Structures are given as C-alpha cells and as structure tokens.
Amino acid sequence: MPSPPHEPPSWRQHASGTHAAATAVEAEPSAEQVIAGLRATSEGGVQLLNPEGERVSHPDFDLEISAAELKSLYRDMVLVRRVDREGNALQRQGQLGIWVPLLGQEAAQIGAGRAMAPQDMAFPSYREHGIAWCRGVDPTELLGVWRGTDHGSWDPNDTGFQLYTIVIANQCLHATGYAMGQRFEGMIGDSETGEATICFFGDGATSQGDVHESFVWAAVYDAPVLFFCQNNQWAVSEPTERQSRVPLYRRAQGYGFPGIRVDGNDVLATLAVTRWALEECRTGNGPVLIEAFTYRMDAHTTSDDATRYRLAEELEAWKLRDPIERVRVHLVREGLAGQDFFDGVAAESDELAQRVRSHAEAMPQPGPERIFSEVYAEASPPVQAQREEFLAYHATFVDTEEPLAGSSIDTEEPLAGSSIDTAGDR
Amino acid sequence: MAAPATDRAGSGGQGPSNGPSNITLAKALNDGLRAAMEGDDKVILMGEDIGKLGGVFRITDGLQKDFGEQRVLDTPLAESGIIGTAIGLALRGFRPVCEIQFDGFVFPGFDQIVSQLSKLRYRSQGKLPMRLVVRIPFGGGIGAVEHHSESPESLFAHVAGLKVVACSNAADAYWMIQQAIDSDDPVIFFEPKRRYWEKSELDTSVKPRPLHTSRVLRTGSAATVVAYGPMVRTVLDAAAAADCELEVIDLRTLSPLDLAPVFDAVRRTGRLVCVAEAPGESSITAEVAARVQQECFYSLEAPVLRVTGFDTPYPPSKCEEYYLPDLDRVLDAVDRVLAH
Numbered sequence: 001m002p003s004p005p006h007e008p009p010s011w012r013q014h015a016s017g018t019h020a021a022a023t024a025v026e027a028e029p030s031a032e033q034v035i036a037g038l039r040a041t042s043e044g045g046v047q048l049l050n051p052e053g054e055r056v057s058h059p060d061f062d063l064e065i066s067a068a069e070l071k072s073l074y075r076d077m078v079l080v081r082r083v084d085r086e087g088n089a090l091q092r093q094g095q096l097g098i099w100v101p102l103l104g105q106e107a108a109q110i111g112a113g114r115a116m117a118p119q120d121m122a123f124p125s126y127r128e129h130g131i132a133w134c135r136g137v138d139p140t141e142l143l144g145v146w147r148g149t150d151h152g153s154w155d156p157n158d159t160g161f162q163l164y165t166i167v168i169a170n171q172c173l174h175a176t177g178y179a180m181g182q183r184f185e186g187m188i189g190d191s192e193t194g195e196a197t198i199c200f201f202g203d204g205a206t207s208q209g210d211v212h213e214s215f216v217w218a219a220v221y222d223a224p225v226l227f228f229c230q231n232n233q234w235a236v237s238e239p240t241e242r243q244s245r246v247p248l249y250r251r252a253q254g255y256g257f258p259g260i261r262v263d264g265n266d267v268l269a270t271l272a273v274t275r276w277a278l279e280e281c282r283t284g285n286g287p288v289l290i291e292a293f294t295y296r297m298d299a300h301t302t303s304d305d306a307t308r309y310r311l312a313e314e315l316e317a318w319k320l321r322d323p324i325e326r327v328r329v330h331l332v333r334e335g336l337a338g339q340d341f342f343d344g345v346a347a348e349s350d351e352l353a354q355r356v357r358s359h360a361e362a363m364p365q366p367g368p369e370r371i372f373s374e375v376y377a378e379a380s381p382p383v384q385a386q387r388e389e390f391l392a393y394h395a396t397f398v399d400t401e402e403p404l405a406g407s408s409i410d411t412e413e414p415l416a417g418s419s420i421d422t423a424g425d426r
Numbered sequence: 427m428a429a430p431a432t433d434r435a436g437s438g439g440q441g442p443s444n445g446p447s448n449i450t451l452a453k454a455l456n457d458g459l460r461a462a463m464e465g466d467d468k469v470i471l472m473g474e475d476i477g478k479l480g481g482v483f484r485i486t487d488g489l490q491k492d493f494g495e496q497r498v499l500d501t502p503l504a505e506s507g508i509i510g511t512a513i514g515l516a517l518r519g520f521r522p523v524c525e526i527q528f529d530g531f532v533f534p535g536f537d538q539i540v541s542q543l544s545k546l547r548y549r550s551q552g553k554l555p556m557r558l559v560v561r562i563p564f565g566g567g568i569g570a571v572e573h574h575s576e577s578p579e580s581l582f583a584h585v586a587g588l589k590v591v592a593c594s595n596a597a598d599a600y601w602m603i604q605q606a607i608d609s610d611d612p613v614i615f616f617e618p619k620r621r622y623w624e625k626s627e628l629d630t631s632v633k634p635r636p637l638h639t640s641r642v643l644r645t646g647s648a649a650t651v652v653a654y655g656p657m658v659r660t661v662l663d664a665a666a667a668a669d670c671e672l673e674v675i676d677l678r679t680l681s682p683l684d685l686a687p688v689f690d691a692v693r694r695t696g697r698l699v700c701v702a703e704a705p706g707e708s709s710i711t712a713e714v715a716a717r718v719q720q721e722c723f724y725s726l727e728a729p730v731l732r733v734t735g736f737d738t739p740y741p742p743s744k745c746e747e748y749y750l751p752d753l754d755r756v757l758d759a760v761d762r763v764l765a766h
Contacts, residue, residue, distance in 0.1 A: 153551075155550075155553050156517075156553065173538065174511075174513050175514060176514060177513060180511060181515045181517075181518030181520055209504075210507075210510060213506055214507070217504075217507050375548050378609065378638075383682070
C-alpha cells in the first residue's frame with residue numbers, strides 16, 4: 001500500500017538526504033532509488049480521502065460533504081477523464097494535431113474548479129480541461145486549439161475561464177493584474193459576493209521569471225489571486241528536482257503569503273483547501289499558493305514519449321493513488337452509490353465522448369480569410385491590402401481541377417506566387 | 427472607441443489653455459496624459475518611479491498627487507511584471523499606460539508584448555481587446571551609459587497585432603498619446619527623449635489628424651526626406667540649410683506605415699532619403715525603401731538612400747556623435763541622390 005503524502009513513504013528512506021541529484025548522478029541507480037530521488041521533496045500535505053477510499057480527518061480542513069456532492073465530483077472526474085482519453089484517441093486517428101492529456105490530474109482540477117464561485121476568474125495554462133468543464137466550457141469548444149482551427153473559441157468573459165496560454169507562466173502575470181483590478185474596483189471583502197482570481201500553472205513554470213514577478217506583484221498589491229500549482233512531477237522530461245531544491249509550496253513564505261500542499265489526487269482535500277484559499281482571497285487576505293501534489297499519468301502531449309525519461313514502476317506506484325478510484329471505493333464502501341450509478345456515469349461518459357468525436361470529425365476547414373481576421377481593432381491598410389490580394393489570388397485556384405495552393409508541387413504548372421507582388425507603377 | 431480625444435482638450439485644471447502655446451514635448455505629454463486620465467477613469471499609469479518622482483524624465487510629474495496611487499502606480503522593478511499585469515488589468519477593462527524607463531530596458535517585457543499583448547485580440551477573435559499603451563523613451567544623443575540610447579522600434583513594427591507610433595513635437599505628443607490611449611489596439615508609443623525639453627507650438631483648438639497618418643512638414647521639388655521621432659528636427663534643420671528645396675515627411679506612424687504621402691512626394695521629386703537613428707538592417711527605413719521601389723519604380727531618378735545608425739550595438743556615448751545621423755550626413759545623402 002502506498003503511504004499517504006503526509007507521511008514519508010517507505011522508499012524515501014533509501015534517498016540520500018534531500019539532494020535527488022546526488023543519487024541521479026551515480027551510475028545505474030536502481031528503479032527504487034530513482035523514484036525515491038524524484039520524491040525526495042515530498043512532505044506533508046492535506047489529505048481527506050486516502051488512496052484506500054477512507055476519509056481522513058484534518059485539524060484545519062474539515063469537509064462536510066453529502067452523498068450527492070460526492071457522486072457529482074465522481075461524475076465530473078469520470079466525464080473529464082473520458083473526454084481526455086477521447087482527445088488522445090482523436091489525435092492518434094488524425095483528427096487532432098496534438099492533445100495535451102490531463103490523465104491523473106482529475107482530482108486537482110475538479111477539486112479546484114468546483115471550489116470556484118461564478119464571479120471568479122480562472123487563468124489556465126493549457127492542460128486545464130477539467131477546469132474548463134467546471135466553468136461550463138463545453139469539451140467540444142476545446143477541440144479547435146488542438147485541431148488547428150482556432151486559438152481558443154470560448155468567451156472568457158462569459159465563462160470566467162480565460163483562453164489557454166501556451167507560453168509557460170505568462171498567464172500568471174495576467175491573473176495577478178486581473179486580481180489587482182478586482183481590488184481596485186472594490187470587488188473584494190464580502191465572502192459571498194467578493195471576487196477572486198485563480199491561476200493555474202505547473203511545476204516547470206515555477207522556474208519562470210513571470211512566476212517570481214507574479215508572486216512579488218500579488219504580494220505588494222495584496223491581490224486576491226490564488227496561485228494553483230499542479231505539481232505533476234514532470235515538466236516534459238524534467239523532474240521537479242530540476243526546478244527546485246525545496247517543496248514548491250514553501251516558496252510562498254519568502255514572498256510573504258501562505259503556501260500549502262494538498263494531495264492533488266484527493267478531490268475532497270483539493271476542494272476544501274481551494275475553497276479556503278479562495279475565501280481568503282475574496283475577503284482580502286490574498287494571495288495564496290497551493291501546490292497540488294499530483295502526477296501526470298500520460299505523456300506531456302501526444303507528441304511526447306515518456307518512456308524515454310521515466311520508469312514504468314513510477315507510473316505503477318501512482319496508479320495506486322488514482323484520483324477517481326479512491327472516490328469509487330469510498331462510495332461503494334460507505335454504501336453511497338450502487339452499480340446503477342456507476343453504470344449510468346459510464347454510459348453518460350461514452351455519450352459525451354461520442355459527441356466530442358462527432359464534433360471533431362465535422363469541424364469545417366477554415367477559409368483563407370481567417371488568417372486576416374481580428375488582427376487589429378482598427379484595420380491596418382497594409383494587412384487589408386494583403387488580404388484582398390491573397391484572397392483574389394487564392395480564388396484563381398478554386399474553379400479549377402487543380403489542388404489548392406500548397407499541393408502545387410504535384411501540378412505541372414510552376415508555383416504562381418510571384419503574381420502576388422504587383423507593382424503600382426507599371 | 428471612447429469619447430474622441432478632441433473632447434478632452436483643456437478640460438483639466440492644469441492642462442493647456444485652449445489656444446496656441448509654446449511648450450516642451452515633455453510637458454505636452456504630461457498634459458496629454460492628464461487629459462486622458464480626466465476623460466476616462468479606467469486609464470491608469472504604471473511604471474517605475476512614475477509616482478512620487480514623476481518619472482526619471484518627469485513625464486508623469488504631479489499625476490499621482492492629483493489622481494492617487496491607484497491611478498498612477500509605482501510598480502516593482504520588473505518590466506515583464508509591468509506589461510504582464512497591465513495585460514491582466516486590460517482584460518479587466520482598464521486602459522493601462524505603461525512607462526518603460528529607457529528603451530534598452532524593455533526587453534524583459536518583450537516576451538509579454540510579443541507573445542501576449544500583440545496576440546490576445548487575434549487569439550480570442552476580438553473578444554479580448556488589448557487597450558494598452560507602452561510608452562518608451564527612445565534614441566540617443568544624451569551622453570548616457572549603455573542601454574539608455576537605443577532605437578528598438580523596428581523590433582515592434584515587425585510584430586503583427588501591435589501598432590507603433592513615434593512623436594516628434596509637442597502638438598503630436600499631446601494628441602498622439604491621447605489617441606493611443608483611446609485606441610482599441612495595443613500601441614507602442616516611442617518618445618524622442620533628446621527632444622523632451624525642446625519647445626514647439628501646441629494649439630489645442632486645432633483638431634488633430636488621425637493617429638495613423640504621416641505628415642508632410644515641408645514641401646519641395648528636389649528630393650524627399652523621410653524621418654520620424656528625434657530625427658525629424660535634424661532633417662528640418664538640414665532642409666533649412668540645404669541649397670535646394672527638400673520635401674520633409676514625418677512618418678509618425680511606424681506600424682502601420684502611412685506611405686501615400688511618401689509615394690506622392692517621390693513621384694514628384696524622383697529622389698528619396700530615409701533617416702533614422704536605428705540600425706538600417708531590417709528596419710523601418712528598409713521597409714520604406716522596399717515599398718517605395720515597389721510603388722514608385724518608374725518615378726525614381728536615383729537609388730533610395732538611407733542615413734541611419736550603423737549595424738553595431740549602440741556605441742559608448744563619446745562616440746555617439748559619429749554614430750547618430752546629423753545634418754551633414756543627411757545633406758551628404760541628399761547630394762548623392764541629386765548627383766544622379
């Protein structure tokens with residue numbers, strides 16, 4: 001049985017001190033040593049539901065939760081995981097250019113997402129499909145980013161969920177500025193109606209200067225922003241030990257605000273701690289840092305091959321801490337849900353996956369005019385001229401039997417690109 | 427668009443009187459910022475030392491005292507932080523105006539400008555407008571240490587989604603900063619720091635021209651000389667000293683370029699000299715030359731010549747008089763185009 005994260009795991013005893021690198025540089029470390037090293041910064045953390053599906057008490061974060069709420073959280077996680085697996089499959093079948101899996105991080109995201117109030121704003125990175133779900137962004141709306149038909153189609157102002165941000169940690173400053181605005185507008189103070197901002201980023205992002213600057217700014221402006229770091233142990237191929245000597249949550253102390261680690265595979269603990277942190281923010285006691293200690297059970301993206309840098313044993317160990325399974329076991333053990341419920345959720349998830357698949361397969365190819373759309377509020381005459389010229393050029397292909405531009409190497413005619421440059425003085 | 431900038435003229439207690447006055451470019455910027463802040467309480471200023479100190483060039487002098495610390499923010503010393511949090515405030519509906527203390531200090535914020543500020547409207551297909559201005563004092567000639575005299579405008583003009591402008595006199599400074607703040611696009615606003623203390627006429631009763639237009643400052647038939655920012659004064663001095671009639675055009679807007687007046691002038695004069703402090707390679711002057719040869723090929727009587735900084739890092743200040751285009755280098759280029 002794996003140990004809960006607030007007790008040092010048994011294999012931890014094999015690690016030499018807190019320096020993972022020390023073990024990493026030794027020749028041919030055993031699998032156990034490698035995993036021990038990777039977990040060397042593991043300590044503490046709030047847990048309310050252990051991997052065996054048993055409720056655990058915590059002196060600071062008690063959570064009373066009804067059977068209906070528990071089942072709702074379970075349903076959320078199952079549906080989000082099913083969408084995630086469908087996204088992976090759609091990429092493998094050529095319907096998506098790439099997919100970014102959230103597998104293993106369902107509890108961290110559903111716990112955080114369900115702790116948010118409607119008036120709150122979320123700034124995601126690019127793996128937060130579970131947060132999107134909680135904010136009412138339909139999973140089909142996520143597809144365009146990964147299929148390449150748009151850069152994010154949902155309305156952040158309607159959903160309280162900003163667009164995905166690909167450049168690591170850029171969104172942390174946006175979240176901080178947005179939260180400063182909440183404070184400037186006097187929208188904090190009341191625990192019911194007050195606003196808060198939540199910013200999602202990963203363990204790798206904590207090395208970026210923008211995270212440091214976000215922490216500095218949020219602290220000096222008392223911004224109502226919750227920094228929610230999903231430490232999924234891997235920044236593509238680099239372990240957390242490549243980003244930090246200390247557990248990430250401890251960094252907050254240096255900036256003058258609280259940092260707390262939560263078992264990110266425990267949806268109840270994540271929900272309770274995030275609720276508390278958002279309450280702190282909306283009543284004017286922000287910022288707060290949460291480190292959700294979790295695990296990226298799939299590769300970084302569908303383009304990544306995680307077998308090149310991490311051990312199968314590690315994944316097997318984390319499978320025993322699966323975020324969904326522990327809730328299922330708990331529901332069964334406590335007699336809160338019967339097989340009908342689980343079958344119903346499974347059927348619903350298959351229907352959702354089918355809807356996502358059908359949507360992906362029917363997504364239209366954007367036309368060339370899309371390139372020029374909304375570059376500026378006030379049109380740029382040079383860009384307008386390029387648009388008109390290219391659309392006219394492109395239209396010359398449409399009524400022919402020839403393939404469209406881009407495949408012209410297969411035709412006998414030379415590429416007609418030079419005709420774009422028409423001089424006005426001829 | 428918010429209320430037109432013309433409605434704001436002279437409405438402030440310490441703003442310019444409605445009528446002609448002779449003021450410094452720095453004071454004109456200060457008056458323009460004040461008018462914008464009075465016209466829209468979502469306009470906030472952010473930057474290093476811009477509050478109590480009034481900015482190292484005093485452009486924001488007195489504004490924090492009058493508008494408070496929540497409208498004029500003395501920020502931590504981090505340019506990515508300034509731009510990044512300003513983007514967040516813009517997402518919230520504010521109209522932030524960021525001051526970058528010196529041209530060479532903008533690069534920690536360059537990531538946020540290029541990766542986010544320029545692209546958020548496009549990424550969201552218009553749902554997330556970026557109403558944000560980045561003010562950058564630029565150019566040399568002040569005897570400063572490294573990183574205080576650069577001309578990085580071409581780097582921004584190359585980025586789709588940004589508008590880039592440069593003012594050259596008090597009237598333009600006063601109006602253009604208000605128009606930039608009114609814009610629904612992000613504007614990189616270049617200020618010619620060595621001209622901050624030069625006085626010129628500002629008549630607030632004269633309606634300003636649109637922001638993204640160039641301006642013919644002097645008509646002539648012998649050759650056309652194009653400049654922007656700090657080089658406009660240099661070129662006007664050269665035109666006054668020349669023994670022929672030069673047409674002088676202040677570009678004002680660097681992205682998008684407004685080259686119709688330049689094409690018109692080149693078709694009449696057949697000769698063009700482009701002047702800028704920035705290195706010439708892949709620059710604004712290179713773009714002007716390329717467009718002019720495309721549009722005016724058969725009107726040209728001579729190759730387009732450029733008078734620019736060299737393709738070197740900005741030199742130690744004791745060498746800057748060699749580096750910066752001056753009246754003699756401009757006139758030498760004019761002589762060469764006229765020799766054809």
